[in-house]
Amino acid sequence: MTLANGRHILAIPGPSVMPDRVLNAMHRAAPNIYTGELVDLTQSLVPDLNAVARSSGHVAMYIGNGHAAWEAALVNILSPGDTALVLATGQFGHGWAEMARRLGIKVKVLEFGKRSPFDAAKVRETLAADKDHTIKAVLAVQVDTATSAKSDIAALGQDMAQLDHPALLMVDCIACLACDRFEMDAWGVDVMVAGSQKGLMVPPGMSFVFFNEKADKLRGDMQRVSSYWDWRPRSRPAQYYQHWCGTAPTHHLYGLREALDMILHEEGLEAVWTRHEKLAKAVWAAFETWSRDGPIELNIADRAHRSNAVTSVRIRAPLGTQLRDWLTENAGVTLGIGLGMATPNDPAWHGFFRVGHMGHVNAHMILGTLASIEAGLTALEIPHGRGALEAAASACA
Structure with a gap:
């Protein structure tokens, strides 16, 4: 005999519990991917995703998990030989750093262990010492899913502004978007990455890169960005398929529409x-x-x-x-x-x-x-x- 029979509770940090409404919205025949309902639905997602991120900038949607968003964010604004400062508060800061290394980016890691957020004073000291502005981007994880450490992104953005350091502030919100407070514009964040499978309550398979005009200007200076990861056609497509560089993640989009309705327009x-x-x-x-x-x-x-x-x-x-x-x-x-x-x-x-x-x-x-x-x-x-x-x-x- 077991008391486990009945509806199981998945109390893990992603994929999270998916509402029946989201699953029901996805339970449909394949739609037309060229015109009509799906196109209109996708366009409706963009302002609502920005509302969740508290962003007035752009969002590129990808078929992939959070690691896909990591890579997309990196290749749009950093070239081999550029330097990124990574603030590691657990496994996922190191994971983003390793991905950057494999892309030829020079990585400087500030290690803060597995039991604390980053030390703002140490970050300020490092950026202040970067007189030649060799650091092109600061990579921070708001919540490390492994350690559950939450760092103060607002304070980091304020410090970078006070130092007048030109580096982009890039933030991983994969664990915590729509769970912990995050305000992209107000906090001075230039690039943010997130996934569908946690606070957004949708099955794994979609990821998002939010970026502002400062970041997009650097994208314009890049000599080469792969056609798949390029965020420009995804965020401003001339034709619908350019959102995805191919076929859309059709059923995820229906689920995401329902989830955003629940988050923004109901609760x-x-x-x-x-x-x-x-x-x-x-x-x-x-x-x-x-x-x-x-x-x-x-x-x-x-x-x-x-x-x-x-x-x-x-x-x-x-x-x-x-x-x-x-x-x-x-x-x-x-x-x-x-x-x-x-x-x-x-x-x-x-x-x-x-x-x-x-x-x-x-x-x-x-x-x-x-x-x-x-x-x-x-x-x-x-x-x-x-x-x-x-x-x-x-x-x-």
Whole structure:
């Protein structure tokens, strides 16, 4: 006998829970990809995507995951031999840096470990020392999905403006767009990348590069950009197929239209941000209570530096894997692995897990997940503080 039968909860940090409305919108026959409804629908997405990003600039849509958006952003404004400064707060900053290296871009990495956001003073010092302005772009991850560290992008943009440094500010919002507050124009961000499968509540398969006129001017100075990654025809197509450099991701577009309606035109973006903030505090309240007795420890100690989309948790190996397995087999809940904390061949890999609380989530989903985690802790006789569920419920009240 198992209590896992019934609707499974995928509490991982992406792909996130997809609303039935999004899935139903995608459940249709293939549309005409040359004229008519799909063309009009695609045009309607652009202003709404910009509204989610708080951007008045351009957006290029790609068929691909977040790594595709990384590469698209890089090749439109950086050439081999150019220098990029990468602020690494976990696995994904290093991943973007490695992609840049393989494109021939010189990379300078500022390492901030796996338990904190970037240190603004160290970034300012590095940029101030760059008197010759050899750094062409600063690459930052707002929320590292592996560590759940959230960095202050607004402060970074303000510092770069005060220093009058001409480098582009490029930000990875793949983990947190439509979950954590992000304001592209107001924060001085020049390029932002995101994916469809997290806060936007659509299956994996689409990614987005948002860019302003400053970034597009640099694109105009590039001697060569591959036809597939070039953001200009995608953002300003003379013909519909140029949006995609070929066939459109037809059914994703219908799902995205429904998701944007839910986010912007029904709940409202500010309300979406507030919902994520409140539910995240419920998650933190539970884990902070459990951590009073036993091996559980939140990876990011300071609440101000935690994401509203994902929470990374440390627990003595092999308890992380044991707890994840118990929840999948007995409670119908799947937690995320401790990505980036170690390798699967390292025993420490089994001492981490992550909880995704992004996108289409509400109080009963989060509280149910937390109650299931407590059941797992109890069943596996893992020591933990008492009163976690009461603390989480109070945070939701």
